[in-house]
Amino acid sequence: LIAVDWGTSNFRAFRLDKDGKILERRFHPGGILRVEGGRFAEMLLAQVGDWLDDGEDRILLCGMIGSRQGWIEASYIPCPARIADIAAAVVRAPFERADVLLVPGVIGKDRSGVPEVMRGEETEAFGMMELCGPDGLICLPGTHSKWIQMRDSAIASFNTWMTGEVFAALRNGTILGRLMTSEGAVDNDTFLRGVNRSAETGGILHHLFGVRTLGLLHHLEEQNAASYLSGLLIGHEVRAAMPAGTHVHLAGATQVRSLYALAIEACGGFCAIEEGDVAVRGLTAIGRKLSWI
């Protein structure tokens, strides 16, 4: 089985043996936004053609490749979604050299009835089930952070926070960014000051102005302003997403994951970190349901 996590910005392919062990991997910055004229088949062949020559004939794809902007649209399946529901709804893409199947996204509603969608994170959530068991709250931080409630081995519900994208927009497009001199590492103490600030009254739109006034009055060093802003936004997300005292299962890239772990603990939660590649693990699990592995 060849497992591929193909998102907006990146292409990551894995050659797996019959036990789901990773034999080889390929990385390419060819996310779907960079593939011109719908030439997804050509791009896939260029990346994994030698594995096909070597006998592989099954490819399972997850991520934005299954969206309207991707290769072929794999419609969202509704919550509660089990791994069997996902496996039953995969969509075939036209490809001569192998069987190619696309994993569908999942659609749900928030507590107020507003729609929620995801594509790629459902696979990561199933990849994390081994860690968190059939029930648990999963946090997948990122540009659009997802908090996924697993219940009885199904994705029961999930919610999105646009934290990463809003951070970038504020940094690039407001007076706050002009204060931020450093691209350096996050200062954890300042990050936690931001997280603690998020508990106070006034809301984000008010708290943001404090980034400016604290700098103006020399209560916040310029090189730490980005750390404070990051803590402020992630703090608001975590407080809204997580009831205090909750156990959270956390995955994601190392740096952002460690910030979320700090914030979750500062907001009264408990955190278990999944270090492995949860997308590959999820694709393996879906592959098993398809009897492809």
Added chain:
Amino acid sequence: LIAVDWGTSNFRAFRLDKDGKILERRFHPGGILRVEGGRFAEMLLAQVGDWLDDGEDRILLCGMIGSRQGWIEASYIPCPARIADIAAAVVRAPFERADVLLVPGVIGKDRSGVPEVMRGEETEAFGMMELCGPDGLICLPGTHSKWIQMRDSAIASFNTWMTGEVFAALRNGTILGRLMTSEGAVDNDTFLRGVNRSAETGGILHHLFGVRTLGLLHHLEEQNAASYLSGLLIGHEVRAAMPAGTHVHLAGATQVRSLYALAIEACGGFCAIEEGDVAVRGLTAIGRKLSWI
């Protein structure tokens, strides 16, 4: 008296008679950011030189012209700030042809002890006192909205929300902006949907993703997405700034003011709109305290 409101983006000058009546006005897009090399005196002379020729010899300036980036820094005075405190703290700028005084800004703290500053809005607040009397809650919407609590004829406290600037940054720098096709007028019904959404759980960072999903699922028309986003952000501001049932005194540019009036009423407040030029009225009041008028 020549009264000048000189902010970051604009220069507005008014020639007043002894009763504070406006005789003539000048507008120039020469905010302090566009004045190069500190040539503020030259710019002022170019704008109002003919009034000086005509006998005027006193100029009172308010706004960012008194900031560190402006002509001469007029230090912030602390809350509670009365009009007499402001008048006692004006700063003289070097200018041959007339006496030039700069109005200081005001500094305070929010309920959590984080600093607040303003420069220009204190003058507008004193200009509104005739409307709201010695006590009242004033809302001055804009790039950085100010909510100012007047008590016993003083600025008792105030808070800032970065609503206007965040709206622009989200529109220009996130996926939400790419959905927004129209630069057209705000649709009031959609604006109010956004205001109502701001009352629901999850916070702004979550509600923002709804702009995307509602569009994706055709529950929100592209040409109305900006109206919804505007309602969402202004709704969050108003709910945080205003206890329900409060009477609010509102000024500002016509379009933004009418949106805030809608939001204040939708959030359970009552709204009195000040149609006049509150900056000029405030400069007149400070001029009187200086016995300049």
